[in-house]
Amino acid sequence: MAVLGLVIERPSYGYELSRRLQTRFGDLLAVSRSHVYGALDALQRGGLIEPLPAPPAAEPVRQPKVHYRATAAGERAFAAWVVEELGEHARRARLLGAVAELGGGRDEEAAGAIAALVASYERAWERFGPVVNGR
Known part of the structure; x- marks a missing residue:
């Protein structure tokens, strides 16, 4: 799903996706280039991504880079x-927000961080909720 999310962000090719994963997730998500290409193959077989038509090359290219974009089915998936993932996390975020409010605002930095977390979940729901509900 991380690879699909990056393709949704911006159509990309395997090596670029590998670099973006490394930059964004570092050691948290140790993914080799071969795993990225395997994910691209699986996503394409599942109809979640499709290759973009190759732009006309000014010069012959030894091996053209296949760029992929998400399909409508990929965006919905x-x-x-x-x-689904946010559901559990959003409940935790609301609970943390309530706990922070009960603390009487003694730690404004923590309360601000929790409020930002809750807001990020709400923005994600605004973006993805309608897609899932078919709107």
């Missing part, structure tokens, strides 16, 4: 996955 990703949105459904995000909503």
